[in-house]
Amino acid sequence: MAGDEDISGAGARLTREDAAYVARLARIDLTDEELDLYAGQLAAVLEHAAQVAALATAGVEPPAHPLPLRNVLRDDEVRPSLDREEVLGQAPAVEDGRFSVPPILGEVP
Amino acid sequence: MSEDASAIAAAVRSGEASASEVLERHLSAIEQHDGELHAFLTVLADSAREEAREIDRRVAAGEDPGPLAGVPVALKDNLCTRGVPTTCASRILEGWCPPYDATVVRRLRAAGAVVVGKTNLDEFAMGSSTENSAFGPTRNPHDPGRVPGGSSGGSAAAVAAGLVPVALGSDTGGSIRQPAALCGVVGMKPTYGTVSRYGLVAFASSLDQIGPFASSVADAVALFEAIGGHDPCDSTSLERPASMSLGRLGDGVVGLRVGVVAELLDGVDPAVAKRVREAAEVLAAAGASVEECSIPEVAYALPAYYLLAPAEASSNLARYDGVRYGLRVDASSAEAMNGATRAKGFGPEVKRRIMLGTYALSAGYYDAYYGQAQKVRTLIIEAFKRAYENADVLLGATTPTTAFEIGSKVDDPLAMYLSDVCTVPSNLSGDPAITVPFGTDDLGLPVGVQVLAPALQETTMFQAATVVEDAAPPVPTPRIGADATDGGERAAGGERAAGGRGR
Numbered sequence: 001m002a003g004d005e006d007i008s009g010a011g012a013r014l015t016r017e018d019a020a021y022v023a024r025l026a027r028i029d030l031t032d033e034e035l036d037l038y039a040g041q042l043a044a045v046l047e048h049a050a051q052v053a054a055l056a057t058a059g060v061e062p063p064a065h066p067l068p069l070r071n072v073l074r075d076d077e078v079r080p081s082l083d084r085e086e087v088l089g090q091a092p093a094v095e096d097g098r099f100s101v102p103p104i105l106g107e108v109p
Numbered sequence: 110m111s112e113d114a115s116a117i118a119a120a121v122r123s124g125e126a127s128a129s130e131v132l133e134r135h136l137s138a139i140e141q142h143d144g145e146l147h148a149f150l151t152v153l154a155d156s157a158r159e160e161a162r163e164i165d166r167r168v169a170a171g172e173d174p175g176p177l178a179g180v181p182v183a184l185k186d187n188l189c190t191r192g193v194p195t196t197c198a199s200r201i202l203e204g205w206c207p208p209y210d211a212t213v214v215r216r217l218r219a220a221g222a223v224v225v226g227k228t229n230l231d232e233f234a235m236g237s238s239t240e241n242s243a244f245g246p247t248r249n250p251h252d253p254g255r256v257p258g259g260s261s262g263g264s265a266a267a268v269a270a271g272l273v274p275v276a277l278g279s280d281t282g283g284s285i286r287q288p289a290a291l292c293g294v295v296g297m298k299p300t301y302g303t304v305s306r307y308g309l310v311a312f313a314s315s316l317d318q319i320g321p322f323a324s325s326v327a328d329a330v331a332l333f334e335a336i337g338g339h340d341p342c343d344s345t346s347l348e349r350p351a352s353m354s355l356g357r358l359g360d361g362v363v364g365l366r367v368g369v370v371a372e373l374l375d376g377v378d379p380a381v382a383k384r385v386r387e388a389a390e391v392l393a394a395a396g397a398s399v400e401e402c403s404i405p406e407v408a409y410a411l412p413a414y415y416l417l418a419p420a421e422a423s424s425n426l427a428r429y430d431g432v433r434y435g436l437r438v439d440a441s442s443a444e445a446m447n448g449a450t451r452a453k454g455f456g457p458e459v460k461r462r463i464m465l466g467t468y469a470l471s472a473g474y475y476d477a478y479y480g481q482a483q484k485v486r487t488l489i490i491e492a493f494k495r496a497y498e499n500a501d502v503l504l505g506a507t508t509p510t511t512a513f514e515i516g517s518k519v520d521d522p523l524a525m526y527l528s529d530v531c532t533v534p535s536n537l538s539g540d541p542a543i544t545v546p547f548g549t550d551d552l553g554l555p556v557g558v559q560v561l562a563p564a565l566q567e568t569t570m571f572q573a574a575t576v577v578e579d580a581a582p583p584v585p586t587p588r589i590g591a592d593a594t595d596g597g598e599r600a601a602g603g604e605r606a607a608g609g610r611g612r
Contacts, residue, residue: 019464026423026467027430028460029448038464044523045465049478051412052485062483065315065345066301066490066539067564072344086208092437099432104443 014043114180114274114328118221121168121179128164128179132157132223135181138591139226139272146589147247148257148267150186151194152226157181160223175221177335182217183267183276186227187234188319189308190214197310198242199232201454202435211308212343213277213319213336220335225273228263232456233426234284234312236260237528240519241458248515249292250587251554255512258288258528261322265292268322270590275332276322281312282414283507283532285320286544290507290557293546293584295329295574296322298532300564301539302347304333305340313421314345316414316536326545326574327358333567349565357568362576363396365569366501372407373505373531373559380550381506384582388547388558389504391580392573402500406492407534409485414533415526416469416482423466429454461522486537493538497563502573506531507544507557531559540564543574548582555584 016032019039023030030038084097093100112131120126136154143149164174184190187197189207196202214224231241239247239262247262249255250270257266261278265288268276278285280298289296297320304319311317321332340346369389374382393399431437431450438449455463469478496503509530518525535542541564544557558577562570586592 018468022464022468022471024448025471026463027427027444027447027451028455028463029452030460034460038461041461041522042465042468045415045526046468046478048523048526049412049416049469049482052409052416052481053477055406055409055485055488057481057484057488060484060487062480063487063490066486066537067347069302069345072341074341082208087433090205090208090434092431092435101432101443102439102441102446 014039112274117180118178128161131179132161142589148263149226150229157223157225178221180222181225181273182222183226183228183273185230185261185264185278187310197233198230200243201429205435212305212340216336231260232459234260235458235462237525243456249512250589255514258291260284262288264322265289268294270587271592275328279319281316282536283529286507286532290544291512293555297329297543300541302345303337305343305346307342311425313418326578330571358575360572362573365397367392367397367399368402368500368503370503370505371403377506378510381556384547384556385506385558388577395576404492404496406489410534410537411530413482413485416478419462419466420469420479423463489537503561505559507559511550511554541567545574545578546584
């Protein structure tokens with residue numbers, strides 16, 4: 001269905017609210033000033049990017065990778081892995097040998 | 110100084126020079142010049158001295174430490190080094206020490222190379238000037254008021270200034286070739302899958318590839334040989350090894366079909382385009398059959414790239430969430446912690462790319478932007494295949510301009526993105542490409558000429574690049590660096606011959 005949406009001028013219509021929606025999807029807290037800045041800059045880049053709509057792509061398959069690749073499988077055998085203490089040593093917060101995070105669903109930990 | 114890696118390795122292996130004295134010369138060059146250049150984020154003097162002593166001990170014991178014995182090498186700081194900070198020039202990874210080495214780092218050491226430090230880059234390799242580093246820009250050794258290019262600007266500047274003979278970078282949309290061209294050195298992006306990406310911090314996984322910087326094609330080949338080959342730790346690593354025989358490097362181009370790509374000269378600065386045409390004449394004079402060709406789809410590579418690369422980046426960079434490593438900004442909920450951490454940890458360009466990629470992948474726009482760009486990528490891959498039915502290698506500019514002034518494009522992202530217009534096509538196609546320094550523009554700034562080849566045809570590409578290199582007009586000695594004269598003025602007669610070095 002690619003190309004069905006008319007994306008010419010879509011970037012120009014990018015508002016602060018659109019930018020705020022995208023920032024929330026991307027989990028980045030942005031200030032109003034940043035939202036205005038990025039809305040304008042993304043609009044300019046999207047206007048340029050909309051050129052891709054000019055090429056006819058009916059029946060064209062998207063590639064996953066530039067060269068043909070096969071799935072890589074290996075035997076399910078136990079092998080050495082990274083040292084747990086060394087890995088956890090890089091974490092901002094650790095508890096009982098696990099990564100520790102603030103409440104996810106608002107529950108009391 | 111600007112010693113060849115090949116000459117250093119030969120001298121160290123034969124016992125004529127010690128790895129330790131080679132290293133000390135380079136460490137003092139770094140000490141003397143990097144304050145001005147800022148090519149390095151971390152200098153590993155102590156561990157490098159230990160590695161060099163070990164090389165010397167092995168030579169003394171009659172062992173051969175390998176083809177890169179005692180060669181000092183710098184690594185772009187998005188390559189993981191165990192126990193050594195790997196920042197990606199981002200505050201979000203400041204202080205992070207990876208628990209493992211990248212495959213390329215292990216292979217360099219196994220070949221006898223000595224790791225001297227980690228180089229500056231645009232944050233997470235996103236940029237074309239190294240101005241997006243959270244730790245300050247790198248300067249171009251040829252003109253400290255200008256950018257070295259990017260994103261691997263630190264590695265390019267370090268090699269150009271003679272602080273190291275060779276370095277590694279990563280190339281997602283030109284991040285090796287563009288800075289190499291702007292700094293007057295050789296830079297190469299291998300065929301996708303020939304060099305393991307294990308331990309390269311991911312930006313856009315279907316485009317990223319690690320490759321060498323060097324002051325000669327021969328040294329770039331030596332480095333590529335050392336780091337290439339299959340690696341089970343990278344599921345996109347090709348089973349078939351990249352084959353190159355250094356002995357065939359000088360075989361010449363008699364009968365080779367060379368296509369000069371019109372789309373890789375369109376909109377290019379006339380001084381740069383003129384150099385590309387001169388390089389084409391060099392190849393013709395050496396016996397190649399040179400023809401102009403057109404690959405219209407190449408004109409769509411940049412808009413497709415600036416949808417696909419940010420889309421992949423927005424997904425890859427989701428991992429920086431304040432949970433397992435790097436920065437955390439505390440907050441009362443996990444989601445608030447994620448948002449605050451990423452707001453504080455990422456710089457403006459990374460935020461911009463994540464926003465762009467998230468938008469391109471979002472409901473309602475996915476097919477029109479990401480889906481369409483993917484299909485355009487297929488058309489570009491097929492277009493290159495057709496072009497290679499009539500040509501063995503292709504020729505074009507590496508960059509549309511020579512080095513631009515620091516600050517001149519930071520407020521206009523699209524203008525910055527256009528710096529990559531000649532390099533992104535090879536990332537989309539997955540094919541190899543190399544840039545060779547070929548004289549200067551009217552301001553005396555280095556110009557790069559790009560040789561492109563079909564997937565896995567590195568040997569042919571290197572042979573053509575060698576012919577171009579041997580006949581290249583000289584590039585002036587950089588104002589900053591191991592060869593520079595004091596006073597900051599370009600030395601009269603201080604030009605170094607670009608051709609035939611290291612063989």
